Amino acid sequence: MSTLAQTMMTAARSSDSGLAGPGELDRYPYAEAPGVDRVSPPVWESAEPELGRVGRRVAGSRGRGLHGQLVQQLGQMIVSGDLGADRPLVPEEIGQRFEVSRTVVRESLRVLEAKGLVSARPNVGTRVRPVSDWNLLDPDIIEWRAFGPQRDDQRRELAELRWTIEPLAARLAAGHGREDIQQRLGDMVEIMGHAMSQGDSLTFSRADAEFHSLLIQLAGNRMLEHLSGIVSSALQVSGAPITGCDRPNEASLGHHGRIVAALAAADGAAAETAMRQLLTVHPEVERVVPAPREH
Numbered sequence: 001m002s003t004l005a006q007t008m009m010t011a012a013r014s015s016d017s018g019l020a021g022p023g024e025l026d027r028y029p030y031a032e033a034p035g036v037d038r039v040s041p042p043v044w045e046s047a048e049p050e051l052g053r054v055g056r057r058v059a060g061s062r063g064r065g066l067h068g069q070l071v072q073q074l075g076q077m078i079v080s081g082d083l084g085a086d087r088p089l090v091p092e093e094i095g096q097r098f099e100v101s102r103t104v105v106r107e108s109l110r111v112l113e114a115k116g117l118v119s120a121r122p123n124v125g126t127r128v129r130p131v132s133d134w135n136l137l138d139p140d141i142i143e144w145r146a147f148g149p150q151r152d153d154q155r156r157e158l159a160e161l162r163w164t165i166e167p168l169a170a171r172l173a174a175g176h177g178r179e180d181i182q183q184r185l186g187d188m189v190e191i192m193g194h195a196m197s198q199g200d201s202l203t204f205s206r207a208d209a210e211f212h213s214l215l216i217q218l219a220g221n222r223m224l225e226h227l228s229g230i231v232s233s234a235l236q237v238s239g240a241p242i243t244g245c246d247r248p249n250e251a252s253l254g255h256h257g258r259i260v261a262a263l264a265a266a267d268g269a270a271a272e273t274a275m276r277q278l279l280t281v282h283p284e285v286e287r288v289v290p291a292p293r294e295h
Helices: 003-014 065-080 091-098 102-114 139-146 151-173 179-197 201-218 222-226 228-237 250-264 268-278 283-287
Strands: 118-121 125-128
Touching: 065 091, 065 102, 065 139, 091 102, 102 118, 139 151, 139 228, 151 201, 151 222, 151 228, 151 250, 151 268, 179 201, 179 250, 201 222, 201 228, 201 250, 222 228, 250 268
Parallel strands: none
Antiparallel strands: 118 125
């Protein structure tokens, strides 16, 4: 096994979610103004009682500390529909509800505004925006939708998007001859094979995500490269064997190897075919992505 494979597997096993443990957030109370009596936290409609403190149901915060966790919590509540469109979000109420400072609330709302989930206007305040305004290509929103009521729709849409993006990327990548990236792709296949033999699904999935990101980078199309994060998110949140990348198996590994071989031979058609085969390893995908039409 290569040094790269050893390093990647060690990192996968030693990583954690970065979330605070139970009770660890209690030492960050909401900052109250001197001399002002504490107001009882408002009751948020449809919110579960255990959501009273940040981090209780966070499904893997990308951020660090209270700010990242509050973004996750509010984002999940908006995407799940607990906070519906046009719902006013009052910073003081949020601070009391989640026991965080005004600064944390303000920074979190700015992040959500950048994602299109909320809007802040003078004399109107901050309100939840409709789904049509959301940045549905944002990796966080992809994750929140994938673990919420819209899970089936999100999985289907991601599968359809991958079917559109990745075969084209594989064809384009075959014409660029970047030996350094091709070597890295081969390394990822090696890591995936070793991880599969060890039953290490976490390392397999991380090497798989790296493989697909590198392939899109090799395509040499800046607009496609911009979408590489979406593919990575799709691999991480699919939650079921929709494509050959969702679960370690010999068929999936073989198709990855054939893609690498086609790239080395500069055979764009073979690379595209291998990618389509990879994305349709499981019969379930036929109900998600229609077969190409004959022209």
